[in-house]
Amino acid sequence: MTGASVAAREGRWAWRFTGFMTVCVYIFMFAPIVATVILSFNDSMFGGFPMTGVSLRWYAKLMTNEPVLAAFKTSLWIALVTAAVSTLVGVIAAVALVRFDFRGKQTISTLVLLPALVPETILGVGLLVLIQAVHQPRTLWLLLLGHILLTLPYVVLIVQARLVGVRRSYEEAALSLGAPRISTFREITLPLLIPAVMASILLAFTISFDNTSASLFWRPAGVETMPTQILAMLKISISPEINALGTIMILVTVGVPLVGGAILQGVSHFRKRSNKKGNQP
Amino acid sequence: MHDTTMSDASSDPRPFTAGDSSQGGQPAVDFRDIDIAYGKFMAVKDFSLSIAKGSFVTLLGPSGCGKTTILRSLAGLVDITTGQISIGGRRVDDVPIYKRNIGLVFQNYALFPHKSVFDNVAFGLKYRSVPKSEIAAKVTKALEMVRLPGSEKKLPAQLSGGQQQRIALARAIIFEPEVLLMDEPLSALDANMREDMRVEIKKIQKETGITAIFVTHDQEEALSMSDQIVVMNAGRIEQIGTPQQVYDEPATGFVANFLGKANMLPGTVSAADSSGATVALECGSDVKVAAPRALAKGDGVTVVVRPQKLSVTSGADGNRLAGRIVSASYLGGSAVYEIDIAGSIVRANSAIEGKPLAEGDAVEAGFEPHDCILLDAQGRRIA
Numbered sequence: 077m078t079g080a081s082v083a084a085r086e087g088r089w090a091w092r093f094t095g096f097m098t099v100c101v102y103i104f105m106f107a108p109i110v111a112t113v114i115l116s117f118n119d120s121m122f123g124g125f126p127m128t129g130v131s132l133r134w135y136a137k138l139m140t141n142e143p144v145l146a147a148f149k150t151s152l153w154i155a156l157v158t159a160a161v162s163t164l165v166g167v168i169a170a171v172a173l174v175r176f177d178f179r180g181k182q183t184i185s186t187l188v189l190l191p192a193l194v195p196e197t198i199l200g201v202g203l204l205v206l207i208q209a210v211h212q213p214r215t216l217w218l219l220l221l222g223h224i225l226l227t228l229p230y231v232v233l234i235v236q237a238r239l240v241g242v243r244r245s246y247e248e249a250a251l252s253l254g255a256p257r258i259s260t261f262r263e264i265t266l267p268l269l270i271p272a273v274m275a276s277i278l279l280a281f282t283i284s285f286d287n288t289s290a291s292l293f294w295r296p297a298g299v300e301t302m303p304t305q306i307l308a309m310l311k312i313s314i315s316p317e318i319n320a321l322g323t324i325m326i327l328v329t330v331g332v333p334l335v336g337g338a339i340l341q342g343v344s345h346f347r348k349r350s351n352k353k354g355n356q357p
Numbered sequence: 358m359h360d361t362t363m364s365d366a367s368s369d370p371r372p373f374t375a376g377d378s379s380q381g382g383q384p385a386v387d388f389r390d391i392d393i394a395y396g397k398f399m400a401v402k403d404f405s406l407s408i409a410k411g412s413f414v415t416l417l418g419p420s421g422c423g424k425t426t427i428l429r430s431l432a433g434l435v436d437i438t439t440g441q442i443s444i445g446g447r448r449v450d451d452v453p454i455y456k457r458n459i460g461l462v463f464q465n466y467a468l469f470p471h472k473s474v475f476d477n478v479a480f481g482l483k484y485r486s487v488p489k490s491e492i493a494a495k496v497t498k499a500l501e502m503v504r505l506p507g508s509e510k511k512l513p514a515q516l517s518g519g520q521q522q523r524i525a526l527a528r529a530i531i532f533e534p535e536v537l538l539m540d541e542p543l544s545a546l547d548a549n550m551r552e553d554m555r556v557e558i559k560k561i562q563k564e565t566g567i568t569a570i571f572v573t574h575d576q577e578e579a580l581s582m583s584d585q586i587v588v589m590n591a592g593r594i595e596q597i598g599t600p601q602q603v604y605d606e607p608a609t610g611f612v613a614n615f616l617g618k619a620n621m622l623p624g625t626v627s628a629a630d631s632s633g634a635t636v637a638l639e640c641g642s643d644v645k646v647a648a649p650r651a652l653a654k655g656d657g658v659t660v661v662v663r664p665q666k667l668s669v670t671s672g673a674d675g676n677r678l679a680g681r682i683v684s685a686s687y688l689g690g691s692a693v694y695e696i697d698i699a700g701s702i703v704r705a706n707s708a709i710e711g712k713p714l715a716e717g718d719a720v721e722a723g724f725e726p727h728d729c730i731l732l733d734a735q736g737r738r739i740a
Contacts (some may be wrong), residue, residue, distance in 0.1 A: 145425070208517075222697065237724070243467065245463045245465060246466035246467055246469060246470075247465075248432075248434055248454075248461065249463065249467040249468075249469070249525075249528075250456045250469070251433075251434075251453075251454045251462060252432060252454055252455070252457075252459055252529075253461075253480045253481035253484060253528070253529075253532070254455050254456075254458075254462035254481055254484035254485060254532070255455055255484050256453075256455050257455075259484070261453075264469055267471045268470070268471060316547070337588065339680075
């Protein structure tokens with residue numbers, strides 16, 4: 077047997093093994109999601125296999141479940157406000173950290189990222205302890221502030237990374253042409269940051285909408301977010317309603333970034349196309 | 358050629374004027390006693406320069422010599438530590454960049470990637486409240502000037518490097534700034550494009566009559582485009598002069614070496630009279646040189662000979678330095694030889710007669726007594 081065919085045989089086995097492992101990993105990753113989605117259409121009274129029939133009854137039941145609807149609303153508006161505020165503050169912070177020199181810049185740059193490194197549970201307890209130390213009640217505002225705190229580091233990281241890649245000479249050119257600093261930011265810097273801004277909004281929304289552990293500590297009495305509501309429901313029983321709720325959660329958290337990405341691509345595509353059209357004589 | 362009439366601006370240790378200021382009036386740009394420090398590092402020291410209206414001045418020097426820093430200080434992108442800068446007689450030290458009325462061209466073009474060519478070129482007009490109808494006409498004219506008419510709707514990414522730089526040039530001059538600043542605008546282009554652009558930039562500058570300051574480390578660009586060249590080294594001005602002056606009459610050893618890689622042969626004056634001297638070179642030979650003024654016996658001097666003036670062909674008169682060729686680069690009509698003369702290496706760029714010489718050949722490198730420049734012990738040209 078020649079050396080080459082040995083190598084080829086070894087290569088073939090290596091490929092087979094890699095393929096097998098890949099399939100295993102994918103099954104492991106997606107099986108729970110698929111199971112949840114399938115079981116949400118199960119007609120059975122119990123939230124597990126076997127399927128006894130296909131039905132939308134759990135979705136219908138969910139729509140009349142007041143606590144679930146309230147939790148969904150709470151989560152949705154907290155996620156939206158978090159995404160908006162975090163992105164606004166994050167963009168300003170990133171511009172300051174990348175484009176300006178000031179004392180203690182390095183320290184601030186590290187401190188901004190710290191909440192992303194500290195375990196969420198610690199952050200959750202920490203904020204709670206702080207609030208109690210200054211004798212403030214737990215309110216929705218606290219929950220909202222907490223979510224902003226959790227998402228801000230990611231926004232700063234994303235925008236910083238993009239801004240480093242935006243050459244300063246673009247801004248210098250605009251300034252030299254007579255555009256004051258605010259106009260330069262609006263006309264040059266911000267449009268070049270749009271991909272990072274969109275990514276920030278989507279990521280902040282998803283992080284906030286998904287957050288469980290910190291929200292458990294921060295929510296005011298009687299208020300539930302979607303994840304904490306699911307936890308509460310699980311404590312009583314594994315109702316098939318959970319599967320329907322889980323499917324809706326998956327739809328929102330996966331769907332929002334996908335739709336956002338598609339819109340972004342559509343916009344840039346449209347821009348390019350209209351541009352090409354314009355060039356034809 | 359080294360008569361005393363040459364001892365004007367070019368040999369003055371700190372000349373102030375670049376460009377033809379004989380027409381009088383205010384200089385377009387005036388730097389006075391500029392120091393620029395980055396922390397403890399002095400990027401520019403004691404820089405004074407006055408630039409006449411309509412002239413093309415090049416700041417030439419190796420990287421890190423402070424030429425870009427000076428340009429950026431004029432643009433308002435770098436703060437000066439001391440001194441004052443005026444544009445058209447108006448002090449601009451405290452004027453923000455967007456009110457200085459300057460055109461800026463960058464090495465990397467810096468066209469706004471998300472804006473069309475039209476919006477790029479019109480950008481400066483928009484901030485000068487020029488009426489819309491006028492903007493369109495001016496953009497059309499500017500694009501014709503840079504020979505890219507009809508490209509209004511393209512995006513920068515759809516243009517080649519050379520085209521992008523022409524658009525950048527149009528964008529920088531369309532609002533008729535008081536001075537056009539160009540920071541190594543040709544360095545990112547390939548060699549052929551660079552030469553075309555050189556001619557084009559010079560042509561447009563002449564047509565518009567705009568005062569231009571050009572920063573480069575490329576001596577060919579500087580020599581071919583400039584009215585005046587400011588040679589800089591380590592944050593200081595080495596010499597200001599016309600291209601011919603800085604090349605033929607370098608004020609210092611640095612200038613002689615930076616422009617044209619001259620051979621520097623250190624030695625001591627062994628005999629002198631009113632018209633010339635004999636110098637005992639450190640490499641062992643005695644050479645006769647023409648001196649612009651009487652030298653004293655025992656003076657330390659450096660004899661500077663351009664590679665083009667050093668001939669390896671037989672039969673030349675004048676000084677002969679015996680040596681051995683250590684490397685030969687054939688260039689077609691001529692060849693560049695590196696010759697080892699008793700341990701020091703000199704370069705000769707010589708026409709080829711018959712067969713080019715080869716490595717290891719014994720040769721005599723020769724030059725005429727008047728084909729050299731003399732530097733004193735401080736490295737300044739003896740004039």
